Amino acid sequence: MSRPRVRIRAMEEDDLPAVLKIEEKTNPSPWSERSFRSELSNRDAHYFVVECGAEVVGFGGYWAILDEAHITTVAIAPPFQGQGLGRKLVEHLLTDASQRGITCATLEVRASNTRAQTLYERLGFVASGLRKRYYADTREDAVVMWLHGLRAERAG
Numbered sequence: 001m002s003r004p005r006v007r008i009r010a011m012e013e014d015d016l017p018a019v020l021k022i023e024e025k026t027n028p029s030p031w032s033e034r035s036f037r038s039e040l041s042n043r044d045a046h047y048f049v050v051e052c053g054a055e056v057v058g059f060g061g062y063w064a065i066l067d068e069a070h071i072t073t074v075a076i077a078p079p080f081q082g083q084g085l086g087r088k089l090v091e092h093l094l095t096d097a098s099q100r101g102i103t104c105a106t107l108e109v110r111a112s113n114t115r116a117q118t119l120y121e122r123l124g125f126v127a128s129g130l131r132k133r134y135y136a137d138t139r140e141d142a143v144v145m146w147l148h149g150l151r152a153e154r155a156g
């Protein structure tokens, strides 16, 4: 049986129950519903969901700060991981940002999360530093990653 159609679209309030379920399963310190609601009303924030058929199976977003996209969150529901959806989602965030004239992107990722780091590296991000004990839950370091030359990359 072929996989239902995958679509990436802007996140809406009605998506929050599905988003919160995925968040609980993928983030050791899950964001609250209130945090997501506040992000949805932030005009500098741009959030998207990945739909597989009618089901929301992932989400991600970024803040547009001057010429930078600060990627705040990226998550794919566990049963849908490893199928290229995370990559598709991050590519979508970068394309959306470049269409707004943004030229670089940055994010923080847990030092232990080599899977996400590999994904970002494949998309051109480079590790450029550590924020020591950045994550309050485990006191784990964050790897800071940057992607420069976004407009040129996307155009190519």
Ligand SMILES: CC(C)(COP(=O)(O)OP(=O)(O)OC[C@H]1O[C@@H](n2cnc3c(N)ncnc32)[C@H](O)[C@@H]1OP(=O)(O)O)[C@@H](O)C(=O)NCCC(=O)NCCS
Pocket: 026, 027, 073, 074, 075, 076, 077, 080, 081, 082, 083, 084, 085, 086, 087, 088, 108, 109, 110, 113, 114, 115, 116, 118, 119, 122
């Ligand atoms: C990180 C995450 C978003 C990746 O999404 P995904 O849909 O599973 O990833 P993809 O299938 O698109 O794979 C993208 C890349 O990740 C890497 N990857 C995927 N599965 C992997 C695995 N089991 N081990 C190591 N790397 C892996 C590969 O480099 C892959 O690139 P390739 O397709 O060129 O080989 C997803 O695993 C997730 O939601 N994890 C929990 C939340 C999280 O860690 N978010 C990131 C916070 S910064």
